[in-house]
Amino acid sequence: MKVIIQIPCYNEEETLGITLDALPSSLQGIDTVEWLVIDDGSTDATAEVAVRHGVHHVVTNRTNRGLAHAFLRGLDACIQYGADIIVNTDADNQYCADDIQKLIDPILTGEAEIVVGARPILQIGHWSIKKKILQKIGSKVVRMASGTLIADAPSGFRAISREAAVRLNVFDNYTYTLETIIQAGRKGIPIISVPIRTNPDLRPSRLMRGIPEYIRNSLFTVVRIFMTYRPFRFFAVPGLLIFNGGILLFLRFLLFYLTGDGAGHVQSLIISALFMGSGAALMVTGMIADLIGVNRQLLEDIRSRVRELEYELSKLKKNILTHKSPSSENNPEDVEKKKG
Ligand SMILES: Nc1nc2c(ncn2[C@@H]2O[C@H](COP(=O)(O)OP(=O)(O)O)[C@@H](O)[C@H]2O)c(=O)[nH]1
Numbered sequence: 001m002k003v004i005i006q007i008p009c010y011n012e013e014e015t016l017g018i019t020l021d022a023l024p025s026s027l028q029g030i031d032t033v034e035w036l037v038i039d040d041g042s043t044d045a046t047a048e049v050a051v052r053h054g055v056h057h058v059v060t061n062r063t064n065r066g067l068a069h070a071f072l073r074g075l076d077a078c079i080q081y082g083a084d085i086i087v088n089t090d091a092d093n094q095y096c097a098d099d100i101q102k103l104i105d106p107i108l109t110g111e112a113e114i115v116v117g118a119r120p121i122l123q124i125g126h127w128s129i130k131k132k133i134l135q136k137i138g139s140k141v142v143r144m145a146s147g148t149l150i151a152d153a154p155s156g157f158r159a160i161s162r163e164a165a166v167r168l169n170v171f172d173n174y175t176y177t178l179e180t181i182i183q184a185g186r187k188g189i190p191i192i193s194v195p196i197r198t199n200p201d202l203r204p205s206r207l208m209r210g211i212p213e214y215i216r217n218s219l220f221t222v223v224r225i226f227m228t229y230r231p232f233r234f235f236a237v238p239g240l241l242i243f244n245g246g247i248l249l250f251l252r253f254l255l256f257y258l259t260g261d262g263a264g265h266v267q268s269l270i271i272s273a274l275f276m277g278s279g280a281a282l283m284v285t286g287m288i289a290d291l292i293g294v295n296r297q298l299l300e301d302i303r304s305r306v307r308e309l310e311y312e313l314s315k316l317k318k319n320i321l322t323h324k325s326p327s328s329e330n331n332p333e334d335v336e337k338k339k340g
């Protein structure tokens with residue numbers, strides 16, 4: 001059993017060392033623990049700090065592609081490096097690394113495929129009341145949309161089995177945290193929450209620069225998720241309502257017309273035609289979006305098969321290499337670098 005702990009990083013030279021020094025190099029029930037840093041176009045010494053502190057793999061993006069992209073790139077790399085379980089944590093040492101065991105235990109016992117660490121939100125001293133309330137509302141929305149019981153949806157402290165990782169995709173650019181929970185819920189991947197501890201703040205959040213920006217980004221994310229995963233309902237339900245409004249206006253006109261008073265109510269007829277036309281267009285959009293959604297599911301299926309094949313290929317390669325030179329295996333000095 002191999003666990004790879006991945007950390008998406010953007011300009012984290014100041015705190016990454018502290019985070020890495022706290023990471024475990026062994027875990028109960030696990031043969032090998034490795035660390036992987038995704039250096040997302042950092043302009044500081046993030047990659048050097050990673051290597052200096054014993055990271056086994058560094059994946060580099062030439063330019064900054066954003067957290068969601070980095071998270072997925074990390075999953076792909078971990079799968080290729082032969083991880084059975086992938087743990088994701090943040091570079092600012094927000095999460096207590098000693099709780100990684102709590103994250104992986106439910107996967108080892110078969111209770112879950114994804115485990116999300118739930119922070120003790122109400123006890124976090126440096127969070128404002130507004131941030132705490134927003135976090136609670138956000139988690140509630142995700143619970144409703146996903147049909148899961150995840151207590152802390154925006155938490156980035158997670159363990160994911162390889163079987164689940166190959167099936168996860170993120171289409172949103174802002175954050176992977178909400179979308180992956182909704183996907184797990186919709187794809188029937190067992191997902192649970194476990195309580196974890198946090199560390200004192202080393203620096204302010206860069207993802208949440210202000211409450212209005214956070215609300216705007218989160219709303220956009222939720223709308224986009226709804227549009228992606230429930231396309232028919234998203235377009236066709238408002239379309240049907242608008243179409244019905246058009247019919248009512250038409251009936252109103254018809255009533256006036258039949259009672260000989262039609263001439264003064266042409267406006268109703270025009271608005272009714274407009275409503276019925278746009279309602280019908282929205283319903284057709286819903287049907288097309290639904291068909292495109294079926295296509296996306298097929299593509300997702302192919303992508304997860306490709307990831308499984310990549311894993312099998314990496315295992316095969318490793319076996320061949322081990323056969324040639326058994327001593328070269330799992331040497332922490334061999335820091336592998338991938339560029340992209
Ligand atoms: N790869 C990548 N990681 C990022 C980016 N922005 C933030 N992160 C990482 O996301 C994690 C959480 O960021 P942070 O600013 O602590 O946000 P918080 O979760 O709200 O505290 C850290 O490991 C950051 O390095 C980005 O643009 N790209």
Ligand SMILES: [Mg+2]
Pocket residue numbers: 090092094204205206
């Ligand atoms: Mg943070």
